[in-house]
Amino acid sequence: METSVLNMLALVMSKSPVFLLLVDMLIKSSAVLAAFALLFFVSRKRLNDNSRHLLWFNSLLCLALLPLLPSLLTWLSPVSVMTPPLIQLTAVLAPAEKLSTFNWDTWILAFYLVPATLLLLRLGIGVMRLAQLRQRADFVDAPSLLNALEDSRHRLSISRRIDLRISDEVVSPVSFGLLRPQVILPDHAQSWPAPILQDVLVHELSHIKRLDWLSMLLGYLIVSVFWFNPLAWLVLRKLNEEAENCCDAAVVYDGRSNTDYAESLLSVARVCAPSHRAESGQKLLAQTMLDQTTLQSRITQILEDKIMKISELKKQRRNVAAILLLLTAGLLTVMGSTQVVSAQQREEMFPLNTVEPMYPTLAAAQSIEGWVVVEFTVTETGDVGDARVVDAEPSDIFNASALRAVSQFRFSPRSEDGRAVSVPGVQYKFNFDMQQ
Numbered sequence: 001m002e003t004s005v006l007n008m009l010a011l012v013m014s015k016s017p018v019f020l021l022l023v024d025m026l027i028k029s030s031a032v033l034a035a036f037a038l039l040f041f042v043s044r045k046r047l048n049d050n051s052r053h054l055l056w057f058n059s060l061l062c063l064a065l066l067p068l069l070p071s072l073l074t075w076l077s078p079v080s081v082m083t084p085p086l087i088q089l090t091a092v093l094a095p096a097e098k099l100s101t102f103n104w105d106t107w108i109l110a111f112y113l114v115p116a117t118l119l120l121l122r123l124g125i126g127v128m129r130l131a132q133l134r135q136r137a138d139f140v141d142a143p144s145l146l147n148a149l150e151d152s153r154h155r156l157s158i159s160r161r162i163d164l165r166i167s168d169e170v171v172s173p174v175s176f177g178l179l180r181p182q183v184i185l186p187d188h189a190q191s192w193p194a195p196i197l198q199d200v201l202v203h204e205l206s207h208i209k210r211l212d213w214l215s216m217l218l219g220y221l222i223v224s225v226f227w228f229n230p231l232a233w234l235v236l237r238k239l240n241e242e243a244e245n246c247c248d249a250a251v252v253y254d255g256r257s258n259t260d261y262a263e264s265l266l267s268v269a270r271v272c273a274p275s276h277r278a279e280s281g282q283k284l285l286a287q288t289m290l291d292q293t294t295l296q297s298r299i300t301q302i303l304e305d306k307i308m309k310i311s312e313l314k315k316q317r318r319n320v321a322a323i324l325l326l327l328t329a330g331l332l333t334v335m336g337s338t339q340v341v342s343a344q345q346r347e348e349m350f351p352l353n354t355v356e357p358m359y360p361t362l363a364a365a366q367s368i369e370g371w372v373v374v375e376f377t378v379t380e381t382g383d384v385g386d387a388r389v390v391d392a393e394p395s396d397i398f399n400a401s402a403l404r405a406v407s408q409f410r411f412s413p414r415s416e417d418g419r420a421v422s423v424p425g426v427q428y429k430f431n432f433d434m435q436q
Contacts, residue, residue: 017105017412017413017415017420018104018105018108018109018112019104019105019108022108022112022228025066025067025226026228026229028066028335029063029066029226029229029231029232030229030231031331031335032059032062032063032066032331032335033059033063033229033231033232033235034231035327035331036055036056036058036059036062036235036327037059037231037235039055039323039327040052040055040056047316047320048249048305048313048316049242049245049246049248049249049301049305050246050249050313050317051316051317051320052242052245053215053239053242053243053245053246054317054320054321054324055320055324056235056238056239056242057215057219057239058324058328059235060218060219060222060223060232060235060236060239061218061222061328062328062331062332063222063226063232064222064225065332066332066335067225069332069335069336105381112228115227115228116224116225116227119220119223119224119227120221120224123217123220123221123224123285126284126285127217127285129284129285130176130177130284130285130286133167133169133170133184133284134163134165134177134182134184136167136169137165137166137167137169137182137184138165138166138167139163139164139165139166140164140165140166140185140190142190144194145164145190145197146164148194148197148198148201149162149164149183149201149205152198152201152202152205153205155202155254156202156205156206156209156250156254157209158205158208158209160179160180160181160208161180162181162182162183162205162208163180163181163182163183164183164185165182165183165184165185166184166185166186166187166189166190167184167185167186167187168186168187170184170185170186170284171186171272171290172186172268172272172288172289172290173185173186173189173200173203173204173268173288173289173290174204174284174286174287174288174289175204175205175207175208175213175286175287176213176284176285176286176287177208177213178211178213178214181208181213183201183204183205183208185200186272188271192267192268192271195260195264196264196267196268198256199251199256199261199264199265200264200268200289202250202251202254202256203247203248203250203251203289204247204287204289206246206247206250206251207243207247207287210243210246210247212243212246212247212287213286213287215239215243216239216240216243216285216287217285219235219236219239219240220236220285223235223236241294241297243287244287244289244291244294244298245298245301247287248261248265248298248301248302249302249305252302252305252307253307258302258303258305258307259303261302262299262302262303265295265298265299265302266299268289268290269290269292269295272290348414349378349382349411349412349413349414349423350411350412351409351410351411351412352382352410352411352412353408353409353410354405354409355405355408355409356405357398357401357402357404357405357430357432358401358404358405359401359432360397360398360400360401363397363398363432364434367434368394368397368432369432369433369434370392370393370394370397370398370432371392371393371398371429371430371431371432372389372391372392372398372399372401372402372429372430372432373389373390373391373392373427373428373429373430374387374388374389374390374402374403374406374427374428374429374430375387375388375389375390375425375426375427376388376406376409376426376428377422377423377424377425377426378411378413378414378422378423378426379413379422380413380420380421380422381413381420382410382411382412382413382420383410383411384406384407384409384410384411386424387403387406387407389402389403390427398430398432401430401432402428402430405430406428
């Protein structure tokens with residue numbers, strides 16, 4: 001059983017550059033995420049929430065750069081073009097049967113693109129749902145809430161105007177938006193005590209200040225491209241969890257006692273829990289304050305985390321940014337110069353499907369013989385491009401037949417360092433011989 005599976009994988013790898021690319025990306029992306037995860041586990045007790053969030057976000061940005069490395073390396077190191085030899089085919093009176101081949105690349109590319117397209121479609125629908133929610137939500141007109149919003153906005157040094165709305169469609173305070181951020185509260189939030197409302201507003205405005213909604217969208221976009229790697233989904237979840245932890249810490253740094261804030265968070269959770277269970281399937285693509293799966297760990301972290309001085313926070317942020325920059329540069333250099341999945345058996349192009357040209361009826365009737373030399377380019381996908389006749393004897397008799405045959409050729413493209421490259425100047429000589 002294992003032998004047959006390995007043989008099948010070897011067959012696919014020998015037939016499909018797309019499969020080789022996906023396997024290479026899977027291994028490299030796993031190595032990148034594992035390196036950042038190792039850094040996290042080694043230093044997590046010394047890092048604050050902002051540094052941990054920066055670490056996970058940087059790991060996803062590093063993933064986004066992986067597919068661009070081959071193009072960058074090709075641009076920095078132009079590929080030398082080898083002149084292929086002249087290949088000869090002989091045409092006979094009876095047409096040759098076209099060789100049918102199974103196109104592995106098409107099926108594997110479809111296998112990758114269908115989930116990726118659905119995930120990107122889900123992202124677009126999520127953004128549209130938020131726009132519709134914003135239109136249906138009502139503006140808050142209570143002076144106490146508006147004053148608390150403005151007070152929190154000025155204390156957090158947020159210059160953008162922020163809309164505060166109420167909706168019965170949300171089960172938890174949420175925030176989203178960039179140029180005109182929105183904070184939407186559940187319809188029963190106006191009855192909450194003033195200290196709890198203040199904590200909620202500071203928490204949601206911290207998301208807006210940190211651009212957490214943008215980092216969430218970028219993270220989801222990157223993970224949609226790397227959907228085949230389960231580690232990428234784990235990192236995205238950690239990114240969103242650390243964003244909530246950062247904003248919890250922001251409330252405490254704003255002057256709120258950690259025990260009082262923990263009690264506020266529990267109070268909001270108790271009020272919103274029934275609605276949360278009733279509408280648990282309606283997940284919004286926004287910063288949701290309450291997530292029942294992480295609430296307990298957040299409460300624990302609020303009560304146990306050490307409060308650092310502002311100067312210590314800034315120093316740690318600079319140090320972590322420098323370390324992440326060095327780690328990213330090192331990882332990308334290594335991954336860009338390493339071909340994890342070897343494709344040495346496919347370094348040179350070779351024909352997968354060739355078609356002998358039809359012997360022209362008029363030439364056969366008059367017993368005319370001759371030859372045609374056709375030159376063309378084998379593209380990165382193995383197709384034929386820029387075909388032209390460079391020499392023929394006699395001229396114009398067999399040209400059209402030779403060009404029609406060449407247009408049906410299919411090649412396994414040349415591979416250099418695991419990357420498919422085009423091969424210009426390929427020449428085929430077609431001999432038209434009545435004696436064959």
